[in-house]
Amino acid sequence: MVIPVLAIACRIGKTGECMIRVIGLMSGTSLDGVDAAGVETDGVTVRAAGPAATVPFPPSLRRRVRDLCDRAPGLPADDPDLRAVERDLTLLHAQAVRALDWPAQLIGFHGQTILHRPEEARTWQIGDAALLAAETGLPVVYDFRSADMAAGGEGAPLVPVFHQALAHGMDHPVAVLNIGGVANVSLIGPHGRLVACDTGPGNALLDDWAMRHTGVPCDRDGALARAGRPDPDVLAELMSDPFFLRGAPKSLDRLSFHRGMEVLERLSAADGAATLAAFTVRAVAALKLPFQPRRWLVCGGGRHNPVLMEGLRDSLPAAVDPVEAAGWNGDALEAQCFGFLAMRSLRGLPLSFPDTTGATRPVTGGRLETHGVPDAVVRAVAASGITG
Ligand SMILES: Nc1ncnc2c1ncn2[C@@H]1O[C@H](COP(=O)(O)OP(=O)(O)OP(=O)(O)O)[C@@H](O)[C@H]1O
Numbered sequence: 001m002v003i004p005v006l007a008i009a010c011r012i013g014k015t016g017e018c019m020i021r022v023i024g025l026m027s028g029t030s031l032d033g034v035d036a037a038g039v040e041t042d043g044v045t046v047r048a049a050g051p052a053a054t055v056p057f058p059p060s061l062r063r064r065v066r067d068l069c070d071r072a073p074g075l076p077a078d079d080p081d082l083r084a085v086e087r088d089l090t091l092l093h094a095q096a097v098r099a100l101d102w103p104a105q106l107i108g109f110h111g112q113t114i115l116h117r118p119e120e121a122r123t124w125q126i127g128d129a130a131l132l133a134a135e136t137g138l139p140v141v142y143d144f145r146s147a148d149m150a151a152g153g154e155g156a157p158l159v160p161v162f163h164q165a166l167a168h169g170m171d172h173p174v175a176v177l178n179i180g181g182v183a184n185v186s187l188i189g190p191h192g193r194l195v196a197c198d199t200g201p202g203n204a205l206l207d208d209w210a211m212r213h214t215g216v217p218c219d220r221d222g223a224l225a226r227a228g229r230p231d232p233d234v235l236a237e238l239m240s241d242p243f244f245l246r247g248a249p250k251s252l253d254r255l256s257f258h259r260g261m262e263v264l265e266r267l268s269a270a271d272g273a274a275t276l277a278a279f280t281v282r283a284v285a286a287l288k289l290p291f292q293p294r295r296w297l298v299c300g301g302g303r304h305n306p307v308l309m310e311g312l313r314d315s316l317p318a319a320v321d322p323v324e325a326a327g328w329n330g331d332a333l334e335a336q337c338f339g340f341l342a343m344r345s346l347r348g349l350p351l352s353f354p355d356t357t358g359a360t361r362p363v364t365g366g367r368l369e370t371h372g373v374p375d376a377v378v379r380a381v382a383a384s385g386i387t388g
């Protein structure tokens, strides 16, 4: 059963709250695994974080997903490999939900992006919401990006409104930088001002380089980059991509810079890694921001790479800290975000704004799937049960 999302209203309690427990699920562009995290939220504020877990992709699944990313532009929706990967991925998500062992009422399921081409108004997240709902017995909100694209937006990033909710009460302006496969920033100003964009590569290029040269799927603790030196000419060439001339909002595909990677071929493994790490940092430092943050808070796996963190501290004119300095869990943030967005979707609240994705107006998004979910559970979430 698919219920039109907007038909489901949140019943606000006497206190003005309608907090529910939502599990958010994200398998990001790094292709390292499924992140699952709980949040108690009304879609406006976050009352508490629940448990969080990551279920790593088995290496064979990672290879199959990576292969789909390469084939996605010409891939028919009924391709048997695609369907098989989608099923295995979805079952891994169900495993992640079970791993949390948390009494959630709703799931926010991002799915796996295998293609993102805003210039063609195409974005493709795979994942079988009906199977996930049947496996977990919980209503599932999915397909978060299409409505934004239909409204003229980039379809990404969607996390800014969540970062803004978390940063409520902080000294503004503050920037939240996520270094995942791709990197993105939310610039949170006073009076509700929110500007966002993807900044450039995160870890994905470095991951692919490390895999090729060392057989390990990431440059663990920046050891390879630390042993090399960035090549200034190659770096300048990488930074000459027209993406860096554009202001926010803008977004990227995991493979956006892959065609430019031939320039690295003449470099040693270590110098190539150092140059790619410097590329991630330079892309952030070169951002044309409408106002300057007082502080940068960094989340995503890239904050575990000391070469990236040192590079950011050397290049940015404000303090740079991991988000843990603000009491947040930098590995769980994106998954929490899709829990938060699922609740916003149920309430018909906007997920994106003209300054975060370029949509022509604030737009809500997401679709609700309740296939195989007991009626009583659906009714409870439709009324957005108020937690005690
Ligand atoms: N100790 C470490 N040293 C170096 N890199 C690390 C370390 N730990 C994690 N990473 C990097 O972080 C990546 C995972 O980051 P994350 O989980 O934030 O990505 P993602 O959520 O898949 O991406 P996205 O935000 O683009 O969707 C790994 O692929 C790796 O490159």
Ligand SMILES: CC(=O)N[C@H]1[C@@H]2OC[C@@H](O2)[C@@H](O)[C@@H]1O[C@H](C)C(=O)O
Binding pocket: 028, 029, 113, 115, 116, 123, 155, 156, 157, 158, 159, 160, 178, 180, 181, 182, 183, 184, 198, 251, 252, 334
């Ligand atoms: C299309 C897509 O999946 N984009 C991801 C990716 O990973 C980081 C960056 O590129 C960001 O734009 C987005 O994810 C986050 C969660 C977002 O939408 O905010």
